[in-house]
Amino acid sequence: MSVSTxxxxxxxxxxxxxxxWRVGFLLLSLIWGxxxxxxxxxxxALEPAQIALGxxxxxxIPLVAVLLLTRGRLPRGLATWAHLSVAAFFLNVVPxxxxxxxxxxxxxxxxGIANATTPLFTLAVSLVVLSDERPTRRRLVGLGVGFxxxxxxxxxxxGVAGAGGAGMLLALGAALCYGIGTPYARRFLAGRGHSSxxxxxxxxxxxxxxxxxxxxxxxxAPESLPWRVVLAVTALGALGTGLAYVLMYGIIRQAGATVAxxxxxxxxxxxxxxxxxxxxxxLSWNQPVGAAVIILGAALCQTSARRRPGRGAPLTxxxxxxxxxxxxxxxx
Numbered sequence: 001m002s003v004s005t006x007x008x009x010x011x012x013x014x015x016x017x018x019x020x021w022r023v024g025f026l027l028l029s030l031i032w033g034x035x036x037x038x039x040x041x042x043x044x045a046l047e048p049a050q051i052a053l054g055x056x057x058x059x060x061i062p063l064v065a066v067l068l069l070t071r072g073r074l075p076r077g078l079a080t081w082a083h084l085s086v087a088a089f090f091l092n093v094v095p096x097x098x099x100x101x102x103x104x105x106x107x108x109x110x111x112g113i114a115n116a117t118t119p120l121f122t123l124a125v126s127l128v129v130l131s132d133e134r135p136t137r138r139r140l141v142g143l144g145v146g147f148x149x150x151x152x153x154x155x156x157x158x159g160v161a162g163a164g165g166a167g168m169l170l171a172l173g174a175a176l177c178y179g180i181g182t183p184y185a186r187r188f189l190a191g192r193g194h195s196s197x198x199x200x201x202x203x204x205x206x207x208x209x210x211x212x213x214x215x216x217x218x219x220x221a222p223e224s225l226p227w228r229v230v231l232a233v234t235a236l237g238a239l240g241t242g243l244a245y246v247l248m249y250g251i252i253r254q255a256g257a258t259v260a261x262x263x264x265x266x267x268x269x270x271x272x273x274x275x276x277x278x279x280x281x282x283l284s285w286n287q288p289v290g291a292a293v294i295i296l297g298a299a300l301c302q303t304s305a306r307r308r309p310g311r312g313a314p315l316t317x318x319x320x321x322x323x324x325x326x327x328x329x330x331x332x
Contacts, residue, residue: 021254028247029263033112033270035240037278039099040108041232047219048100053211054233055096055241060204062242067201075194075202083188084199088207090181093214095174102174105167107281112271113153113291114171119264119298120146121179129183139301146297153290200245261302265295 042051067074075081103111120143126133154168189199251260268291275281 021251024247024250029266029270031239031244033267034274036108036112036271037274038232038236040103043104045222045229048097049215049219051100052096053215055237056208058234058237059241063201072198084202085206087181087185088203090177092207093210095177098170098174102167102170105163107275109272109275109281111171112268116268116294117175118178121176122182123301125179126183142297142300146294149290149293153287155286
């Protein structure tokens, strides 16, 4: 997949490129930040597994189309597909479903805040399972600050029992799955000779297959399916996975992966604004304050990262790449 840029000899080229990636960055922030609102709408008529399945199907279609247009090919080999299945389980099937269950209990804005802990869980797991990841003082401080923010969001001084506490735990469980799946994908899928587009498309295909088997066993057919819900789930997949993928790699090429990774900090703000302004959700004072502390912790963790993942690491839909990733690593 290639993204064309204006000739560097043109005086307006730097401005044009800046406008291109900034527009893409804004769109990506809006898309990923509003995905929690779309999940909330989906819960009005669908079970969490059904939302996840719809999201996977409508997300896979744009990626398959891009793959065909760029003359890419799906991965080959049983080992690669086995690893893709595990990656899909942790990066798509389980977290997408858990967020659906979580948003049956908590506001969409709160789910967006919980998702901001993904970089914290990713770093914590990476330090344990990846030999080339090293703890530094700033990373450890970042982890401590980030998880302190989680306690603030929970409002631990008043107790965490009840549906709200259960919903937050489910959302944090989804973020933990991202934290497990991302290092797994880097270890077992990066450097296999396939582009990120090819691996991510295969990942969504295997995840869709898993949900096609599981969903009929855990969810009954909906009694009604309003267009509002259909459009929400379609947008969740086609925009939040398909278009977002194209936007992300356009930003990586034009502005670099470090800039692209900062969408992690903007998306929770969009999620809070969308939930409050569009759905009329209310938050306690400690929840946005805790979100700011979580984002600060994630920023501390990421600013000390120096590792450059290998070529072809799949993109986790709804999350941003490791700050050290190079533009070359995403080319197909």
